[in-house]
Amino acid sequence: MDLKGKHFLTTEDWTKEELDFMFERAFELKEKFYKGEDTLYLLWKTLFMIFFEQSTRTRNSMEAGMTQLGGHAHDLTADKMQLSHGESAKDTAIILSRMGHGIASRNCFYGIGKDYLAEMARWSSKPVMSLQDDVYHPFQGIADLMTIFEKFGKNTKGLKVTISWAYADTHAKPLSVPQTQILLFPRYGIDVTVAHPKEFPLSSYIVEKAKKNAEEGGGSLTFTNNMDEAFEGAQIVIPKNWGGFGYYGVQEYLDNEEEISKQMKADLEKHKDWICDRRRINLADKDVKLMHALPADRNHEVTDEVIDDENISIVYDEAENRLHTAKAIMSLTM
Numbered sequence: 001m002d003l004k005g006k007h008f009l010t011t012e013d014w015t016k017e018e019l020d021f022m023f024e025r026a027f028e029l030k031e032k033f034y035k036g037e038d039t040l041y042l043l044w045k046t047l048f049m050i051f052f053e054q055s056t057r058t059r060n061s062m063e064a065g066m067t068q069l070g071g072h073a074h075d076l077t078a079d080k081m082q083l084s085h086g087e088s089a090k091d092t093a094i095i096l097s098r099m100g101h102g103i104a105s106r107n108c109f110y111g112i113g114k115d116y117l118a119e120m121a122r123w124s125s126k127p128v129m130s131l132q133d134d135v136y137h138p139f140q141g142i143a144d145l146m147t148i149f150e151k152f153g154k155n156t157k158g159l160k161v162t163i164s165w166a167y168a169d170t171h172a173k174p175l176s177v178p179q180t181q182i183l184l185f186p187r188y189g190i191d192v193t194v195a196h197p198k199e200f201p202l203s204s205y206i207v208e209k210a211k212k213n214a215e216e217g218g219g220s221l222t223f224t225n226n227m228d229e230a231f232e233g234a235q236i237v238i239p240k241n242w243g244g245f246g247y248y249g250v251q252e253y254l255d256n257e258e259e260i261s262k263q264m265k266a267d268l269e270k271h272k273d274w275i276c277d278r279r280r281i282n283l284a285d286k287d288v289k290l291m292h293a294l295p296a297d298r299n300h301e302v303t304d305e306v307i308d309d310e311n312i313s314i315v316y317d318e319a320e321n322r323l324h325t326a327k328a329i330m331s332l333t334m
């Protein structure tokens with residue numbers, strides 16, 4: 001299968017066959033990483049990474065990944081570039097794609113990020129990868145699925161996964177992680193339950209698309225406003241905060257950002273009891289696993305007791321798989 005030049009902006013643009021091919025590469029790369037074997041698929045090649053926000057896992061999985069594939073990644077931020085003086089996404093993409101072999105960017109500004117990445121992809125002559133935007137986080141989604149395959153096997157039909165909103169006071173986190181998960185997991189036959197307070201829905205057009213994916217993939221998608229109910233019998237729980245962006249239209253948000261941000265903060269404070277703790281874990285399947293994209297807001301989203309319980313928590317495997325899946329995507333597309 002030839003995936004050279006293919007953008008990776010969302011898993012939605014990749015067929016299941018293409019994703020499965022990529023997972024094969026990720027497992028091969030992981031095995032070779034442990035054996036210390038060379039994987040010089042991208043010898044002398046250059047990736048330009050542009051971060052508009054902070055990152056630990058994404059930045060380092062991409063940069064370490066490029067080194068391990070024989071190439072190099074430039075770790076750029078907007079303030080180091082003429083982007084800060086208003087240079088366009090078009091000019092930036094054309095120029096960087098003439099100098100290297102791939103462009104990757106994180107831009108999570110609500111109502112802007114996905115379109116910014118799409119504009120770069122439109123003009124770049126090399127593959128463009130989303131390192132997270134306001135709608136999608138495709139690299140997180142594939143690392144999550146690889147981790148699920150490792151722990152539960154590749155036949156995931158009927159697996160019960162609960163994605164629950166949880167309280168956090170660090171910052172208004174994007175919708176992109178849960179939205180990527182509800183789009184991707186049901187394509188693999190997984191039964192997904194999403195729990196959230198009514199003020200924190202996901203974007204309705206993503207939910208509609210995810211329902212279609214579930215019909216086609218043999219999985220299911222169920223919603224509730226009750227966190228306890230969602231935990232009952234779950235084999236995997238993913239408690240994670242996201243902002244209340246989905247409650248508002250994009251234009252409504254952009255026109256009233258300050259006022260809406262204040263309202264979201266007020267709504268957030270009503271739901272401090274949305275936490276993954278031992279009581280809720282006891283409602284789930286006896287062999288339940290905890291996943292989280294990280295960084296976790298400890299003792300708000302999930303208690304230390306649960307996230308540090310090695311019989312339950314697989315968050316570090318999930319984070320490590322960001323490396324192997326990133327290498328798979330880069331080695332196949334660049």
Ligand code: CP
Nearest residue numbers: 055056057058293294
């Ligand atoms: N999960 C994730 O994307 O982590 P970073 O924000 O550290 O990249």
